[in-house]
Structure formats: C-alpha cells, structure tokens
Amino acid sequence: xxxxxxxxxxxxxxxxxxxxxxxxxxxxxxxxxxxxxxxxxxxxxxxxxxxxxxxxxxxxxxxxxxxxxxxxxxxxxxxxxxxxxxxxxxxxxxxxxxxxxxxxxxxxxxxxxxxxxxxxxxxxxxxxxxxxxxxxxxxxxxxxxxxxxxxxxxxxxxxxxxxxxxxxxxxxxxxxxxxxxxxxxxxxxxxxxxxxxxxxxxxxxxxxxxxxxxxxxxxxxxxxxxxxxxxxxxxxxxxxxxxxxxxxxxxxxxxxxxxxxxxxxxxxxxxxxxxxxxxxxxxxxxxxxxxxxxxxxxxxxxxxxxxxxxxxxxxxxxxxxx
Numbered sequence: 001x002x003x004x005x006x007x008x009x010x011x012x013x014x015x016x017x018x019x020x021x022x023x024x025x026x027x028x029x030x031x032x033x034x035x036x037x038x039x040x041x042x043x044x045x046x047x048x049x050x051x052x053x054x055x056x057x058x059x060x061x062x063x064x065x066x067x068x069x070x071x072x073x074x075x076x077x078x079x080x081x082x083x084x085x086x087x088x089x090x091x092x093x094x095x096x097x098x099x100x101x102x103x104x105x106x107x108x109x110x111x112x113x114x115x116x117x118x119x120x121x122x123x124x125x126x127x128x129x130x131x132x133x134x135x136x137x138x139x140x141x142x143x144x145x146x147x148x149x150x151x152x153x154x155x156x157x158x159x160x161x162x163x164x165x166x167x168x169x170x171x172x173x174x175x176x177x178x179x180x181x182x183x184x185x186x187x188x189x190x191x192x193x194x195x196x197x198x199x200x201x202x203x204x205x206x207x208x209x210x211x212x213x214x215x216x217x218x219x220x221x222x223x224x225x226x227x228x229x230x231x232x233x234x235x236x237x238x239x240x241x242x243x244x245x246x247x248x249x250x251x252x253x254x255x256x257x258x259x260x261x262x263x264x265x266x267x268x269x270x271x272x273x274x275x276x277x278x279x280x281x282x283x284x285x286x287x288x289x290x291x292x293x294x295x296x297x298x299x300x301x302x303x304x305x306x307x308x309x310x311x312x313x314x315x316x317x318x319x320x321x322x
C-alpha cells in the first residue's frame with residue numbers, strides 16, 4: 001500500500017513524498033484519511049524553521065517523522081475511516097494525532113472513535129479543542145466570572161466557546177481583526193478591539209502569540225487575577241510589561257501547554273479520555289464558523305505560503321484528501 005505525505009523540507013518549503021506501508025500488525029489499524037487541518041500557530045513555526053533547538057524533543061508531534069528543523073513530516077489532525085484491522089472497527093470514523101498523509105497504520109488504541117452524530121469535517125478541531133479544554137482547566141474560570149480571551153485564532157475562539165457555557169459568565173473575545181466579532185457572537189461571546197477591552201477581569205487567557213496581545217491581557221486583568229499564557233513563541237523573544245502596577249496588583253502570569261494534562265485533572269484523566277471529551281464537545285454546529293473551505297491535499301505545497309503567511313487571517317484550514 002502506498003501513502004503520500006506532506007514534508008517540511010526547508011524554511012518555507014514543503015513537498016509531497018511517497019512511502020510504502022508494510023504488512024499490518026495484529027494490534028494495528030489501517031486508516032484512509034478523509035479530512036485534516038493545519039495548525040496555523042505551531043505549523044507556521046515549523047514551516048519557517050523556528051522551533052528552538054532546546055524544544056526539538058518536546059515539540060515532536062506524536063507520530064512525526066524526521067528531525068527538527070528539517071526535513072519533518074509534521075501535523076496532528078487527521079480524520080479517517082478504518083479500512084483494515086479488527087472486524088468490529090472496519091468502516092469506523094476515527095480521529096488521530098497524525099501528520100498530513102493519505103493513508104496510515106497505527107496501533108488501534110492510538111486512534112479515537114468519532115461519535116456517530118459528529119460531522120467528520122468538524123472533528124478535525126479535536127486537537128485544538130483538547131488544547132482549549134486543558135487551558136480552561138488551568139485557568140479555572142467560574143460561573144459569573146468576567147473572562148477575557150485575547151487572540152481570536154482557533155484556540156482563542158474555542159476557549160471563548162467553552163467559557164461561554166459557564167452560567168452567568170461574561171466572556172469577551174479580544175482581537176485586532178474586527179471581523180472576528182461575527183465569530184465571537186456565533187460562539188456565544190462578546191467581542192472587543194484591544195483599545196476597548198474590558199478591565200478588572202477575573203480571568204484572562206492570552207492566545208494571540210504577540211507581545212502586544214500579552215500586554216493587552218495584562219491590562220485586562222483585575223487585581224490578583226490570573227493571566228494564562230497559552231501562546232507559544234518558538235525561538236522568538238517576547239517583551240513583557242512587568243513594570244507599573246504589575247507587582248502591586250499581584251497579577252499571576254501562568255503558562256499552559258497541552259502536552260501536560262492540567263494538574264487539577266492529572267490524577268484521574270489520561271490523554272485518551274481528554275481527547276474523547278474534546279470530540280464530544282465538538283458536537284455543536286456553531287463551531288462550523290471556524291472552518292475554512294477545504295483545500296485539496298495535493299495542492300498543499302503550493303498553498304502553504306498563503307495559508308501560513310503572516311497576513312493570513314483564516315481560522316481552521318480544512319484539508320480534503322483524495
């Protein structure tokens with residue numbers, strides 16, 4: 001069996017490569033890819049070769065091939081159909097943290113069954129929803145809280161969506177792009193530009209990946225509030241405004257990373273349970289507002305400069321496999 005996969009081979013250069021799959025192991029499944037998604041945050045850093053050498057090990061995706069900086073077969077969003085494996089699983093739709101490839105083999109316990117009522121295109125958001133869920137656990141907003149999410153990318157939108165389910169919570173998505181207002185409202189949140197962002201907030205979650213966004217997040221925080229830093233900056237240095245009233249107001253700046261299950265859940269949750277919960281949480285048609293029109297897999301190398309470009313404002317970049 002032959003599979004095609006996307007490889008990042010040099011700064012801002014990618015290509016499709018062909019590989020031959022071996023015989024299927026007894027405890028494995030073979031999956032034909034249907035849909036995938038590009039992570040504009042992390043993959044733009046991989047695409048440009050900006051993963052710091054100190055993070056080469058920690059930033060490996062679960063099924064990545066190659067070594068940083070190049071060449072690497074990277075990615076972690078794949079929705080497909082099982083075509084070989086245990087008879088009870090044949091034909092089932094599954095999500096896996098797989099790179100971008102047309103066909104793959106993996107141990108059966110490394111794929112997650114997609115609920116029958118969940119639209120497969122929306123299921124590509126599972127890894128992003130898992131990140132958002134873990135962040136909400138870390139930030140621990142409560143009912144009635146004033147919550148601000150700075151950065152209206154996919155992760156920020158999903159965080160706002162989850163927080164908006166808290167009874168009485170006042171959730172505001174803050175972004176420099178005023179067109180994100182439509183998305184925020186569709187997800188049950190309010191919207192604000194940075195210049196008019198709410199202040200004295202109980203919880204602030206920063207997802208913009210910019211120094212200016214982090215400064216806005218600190219400005220939005222109330223006394224003794226937590227600012228959760230969910231952005232990852234790769235090898236870039238970021239200026240943080242810790243002068244002024246930062247210390248006297250005793251603002252807490254905390255990091256969050258999906259590679260670790262939140263400490264509040266770690267004794268009871270494992271990664272499979274968290275991913276399964278994320279898939280269940282995607283069963284809401286309002287989330288379709290995050291999906292862009294599908295890009296054909298074979299066109300990915302030529303479309304990446306546009307998709308991962310600095311000026312791109314697309315949300316979840318949906319991939320359709322042949």
